[in-house]
Amino acid sequence: MSDISPFDQAANYSAIFAHNWHNPFEYFRRFIFIHNLLVSLTMTVYCFGALSNILIILVFWKDGFRSTSNISFFALAVADFLISTIWAVNLVSNHIDLRKPSDPVQNYIAIYVFPCAEAIYAIGSWITAIITWERLICIVYPLTVKLIFTRKLIICLINGAVVYEVAVMTTYFVGDYVRMNGYDEENVFIVYWKDGLHLTPYNITETAREDTTFVDEMVMVADLHQEDEVEDKGASNEDKNRHVSAKRRGKYHNMRPALWLAVRHSLRDREVGFDPRPSQTKDFKIGISS
Numbered sequence: 001m002s003d004i005s006p007f008d009q010a011a012n013y014s015a016i017f018a019h020n021w022h023n024p025f026e027y028f029r030r031f032i033f034i035h036n037l038l039v040s041l042t043m044t045v046y047c048f049g050a051l052s053n054i055l056i057i058l059v060f061w062k063d064g065f066r067s068t069s070n071i072s073f074f075a076l077a078v079a080d081f082l083i084s085t086i087w088a089v090n091l092v093s094n095h096i097d098l099r100k101p102s103d104p105v106q107n108y109i110a111i112y113v114f115p116c117a118e119a120i121y122a123i124g125s126w127i128t129a130i131i132t133w134e135r136l137i138c139i140v141y142p143l144t145v146k147l148i149f150t151r152k153l154i155i156c157l158i159n160g161a162v163v164y165e166v167a168v169m170t171t172y173f174v175g176d177y178v179r180m181n182g183y184d185e186e187n188v189f190i191v192y193w194k195d196g197l198h199l200t201p202y203n204i205t206e207t208a209r210e211d212t213t214f215v216d217e218m219v220m221v222a223d224l225h226q227e228d229e230v231e232d233k234g235a236s237n238e239d240k241n242r243h244v245s246a247k248r249r250g251k252y253h254n255m256r257p258a259l260w261l262a263v264r265h266s267l268r269d270r271e272v273g274f275d276p277r278p279s280q281t282k283d284f285k286i287g288i289s290s
Contacts, residue, residue: 115173
């Protein structure tokens, strides 16, 4: 009998996986059959769903949009077909490129395709809500439902959902472009400070180096204090630069971030090399601004 515990085995598997990420099939052969089976079942369901959505689109297109139900179900079929196609293509891409986990194509899919898929999914949810309310009013007020839900109203609601989601995605892509290109290698966060919105750059490389944890729509803002003045006599230029940087950052004590960042260790100042860790400042604490 071996004295190796399950925890030691898990650690060994993790080490093997970490050092052999270029060829996971060698160590995970037992999961390949299950993976292929799930991919095959998913693609089978997608084929049936895509065929039904195409038939629905053709039938309602040929029949015309004389009723509100035709318009709603036509729009829902289009949204469902698009979102299912995106997920199917992503699934096949992951299956084909399983040996290449660092494929840049996957990065583009994660950055650009997934948000579009989420927007289309949201549009489908809006359309489903419209159909649900129409069916509800049809049951409660069967004689006046045609007066309430007219063709113009249904078209306006669907177009409004599309415009809203497009606006949301536009702000996402514009913000992503600013973060990636506005400050070269800098990440840009939008913060509310005193009387308006401001862009503040932050280096993503330094963030990763400091073992920073990102949290969606929440941040812990570093509240830097350096109460004691740096004496001119005997103070090195590095200490003076640190003190000046701390004073410059003092104006951000009361800022109210609109986008938040969760920091585990410390923040860095690229310009003067300021590293506000507890060992280098008189008073360093991380708190949440309200």
